[in-house]
Amino acid sequence: MTHYVLAYVPASLRQAAETAVAQYITGAGDVWSVPLTPVSGLMSGTITHYGLCTTVRDTSALFQNLAGLSEELAGSAYSTVPIEQYSQPTHWAAWLESKGLKGYTGIA
């Protein structure tokens, strides 16, 4: 089965996170591309985290190692959902909000 993996890391660990997933995701280097900001501030506030959403099979090494990766990257979090059940508002926006984060858009 294929899942979406949704994750974020603290901005200070962005490069470390790129390195950590490079062995699993081809083209890593610009994988953690989604800027995030605290939910309490403006959408143009400080970027505190970077996120990603990618698809992986549950048999893949990345899927098997998600817990270890998250542990390695302090302050990170991840969530998975089968692609057939995925809903952006629920599994990304609401999940982020539950973690105190939202998308950084540059819009005040």
Place this chain on the structure above:
Amino acid sequence: MRRTRAISNRFRGWGAASAPAPFNPSSIPGFVAAFDPTASLASNKLWQDASKTTLATAHNDPVRVGVCPWSRLDWTAPSDAARGLLQTDGIGHWWILTDGVDDLYAGPDLTSLVTSAATVFVAARVNSGSQYTIYSTLDSTGGSWHFDAVSGNSHVSALRSSRVNAQPIIPSGSNVEILYRSSGSSYKRDLNGTTDIDTTAAFACGTKWTLGTAFVDGAYSGSTQMAGRIYGLFAFSRILDAAEIDQMRTYISGLLP
């Protein structure tokens, strides 16, 4: 009688051989590029990887590169994480599903091909949310959803309509066909065949489009991307006439489930 029949058969054979080729967007003068998952799939031009070694052929295959079957120009996701998924309804319709987080496709730079005027068709569907407004760009006064276009380093485009007070509501789950026409000194936009913007305001023609980028309203403050389906984008370097627009609308309607 025999001779007549033989001649008749020969003419039938010639007729079949010289039948006009089926219409495709490149048949229209001024065609410059398309992102057309259905046509690219049919000609083995959807790739899962940047090096173009693994074809995307099946439902839920990720797509890193979509090559326009006519111009041979590429539409490319910036990383494997940013790939959309090839999906189908099983009866011949195909699209790219974007996740609303990071999926997008950067189009070819058409600066040398699109200069003073452009016509662009986009066919898409927003999958989630109660409604989306389609009107503008980096505008703090409200939500917006658009197909991004960049000319050089400046965000100016035929696809944008910032500062134009027209904010049609597009319900989620509905297919939408958007037609943009920009002459450089005038701008028109049609949604599902109805003109909702017709202005003499000058909007420079976009020359590099990104598919999947969106700026959505407050209900989706966690996203700057479109969660939905991309059926296609078709760009021309001039203003198409009414008959040509009809041809394209018929073609696009065939792409939609």
